[in-house]
Amino acid sequence: MQLLDGKFASEKIKLEIAAEAAEFTAQTGRKPHLLAILVGNDGGSETYVASKMKNCEKVGFESSLVRYDTDVTEEELIQKIREINADAGVDGMIVQLPLPKHIDPEKITDAIDYRKDVDGFHPVNLGRMMRNQPCFIPATPYGILLMLQAYGIDTTGKHCVVVGRSNIVGSPMSILMARNANPGNCTVTLTHSKTTNLKEMVLQGDIVIAAIGRKNFVTADMVKPGAIIIDVGINRETSETTKSGYKLYGDVDFENVAPLASWITPVPGGVGLMTIVGLLKNTLASAKKEIYQ
Numbered sequence: 001m002q003l004l005d006g007k008f009a010s011e012k013i014k015l016e017i018a019a020e021a022a023e024f025t026a027q028t029g030r031k032p033h034l035l036a037i038l039v040g041n042d043g044g045s046e047t048y049v050a051s052k053m054k055n056c057e058k059v060g061f062e063s064s065l066v067r068y069d070t071d072v073t074e075e076e077l078i079q080k081i082r083e084i085n086a087d088a089g090v091d092g093m094i095v096q097l098p099l100p101k102h103i104d105p106e107k108i109t110d111a112i113d114y115r116k117d118v119d120g121f122h123p124v125n126l127g128r129m130m131r132n133q134p135c136f137i138p139a140t141p142y143g144i145l146l147m148l149q150a151y152g153i154d155t156t157g158k159h160c161v162v163v164g165r166s167n168i169v170g171s172p173m174s175i176l177m178a179r180n181a182n183p184g185n186c187t188v189t190l191t192h193s194k195t196t197n198l199k200e201m202v203l204q205g206d207i208v209i210a211a212i213g214r215k216n217f218v219t220a221d222m223v224k225p226g227a228i229i230i231d232v233g234i235n236r237e238t239s240e241t242t243k244s245g246y247k248l249y250g251d252v253d254f255e256n257v258a259p260l261a262s263w264i265t266p267v268p269g270g271v272g273l274m275t276i277v278g279l280l281k282n283t284l285a286s287a288k289k290e291i292y293q
């Protein structure tokens, strides 16, 4: 078994991003700028947004954070998004998910100018991705492609089983792994919690991408020997034995699956770190107007 190390791959790509950002700044006199909107104080969201801001600084981007209390209305948020859409000094905008129940995440995503939608969640970006046109690819699927690329893994002709059909990971991932590219060129099966013969399906996977949001959901009896295992899970549980006060678990039972796998991502230290890289790459592409003029 070999580890797909998110720390190693992300640090390597961030050096490349930093070099490109420095060149952009030298030419334009400004830094690529990412703005994040955070509603409430969910522990996970606080951590991820803080990490996004810190990584922006590391690679020479400007970053801004706009915070709201949990009782902010949908209208107030949309009004703010419209202001940011019109701000030429902001290249990329994200609204950290999840949002409180009274706010419809699709209305919020739809309000973001697709040319600043560096999370790649806007229907225009998702539609363009379907057509294999230039677009912002959702940050986590993009990070997974970059991870496979960083390790030189050829996915052509393999059977990829995606577990989970969310709009931000499972569904776009299934499209990306099927398209005519490498990584890609796979036969893809998209499974989910209502798939009746899930174990048999996952057993067929040369590549398994677990994104169902359930701790240790993929067990050793579901995995074909030699499979490549990508674990997108970030299940947080409180813990009295860790300094942070929580422990992270993936969607894969790492201890028992790892000995069977050819390659596997750990949690933490795997896909999460690559998600941030996907976001940084989209923000840089936006600043450089590589996708939209």
Ligand SMILES: Nc1nc2c(c(=O)[nH]1)N[C@@H](CN(C=O)c1ccc(C(=O)N[C@@H](CCC(=O)O)C(=O)O)cc1)CN2
Residues within 6 Å of the ligand: 047, 048, 049, 051, 094, 095, 096, 097, 098, 119, 139, 140, 168, 234, 248, 267, 268, 269, 270, 271, 272, 273, 275, 276
């Ligand atoms: N607007 C968005 N919201 C959410 C997204 C997203 O892509 N856009 N994805 C997830 C959370 N997420 C990014 O926002 C994210 C998750 C995990 C990590 C990460 O670095 N994980 C570390 C561990 C960090 C820890 O100690 O908790 C790791 O896996 O090593 C970064 C980003 C939902 N919301």
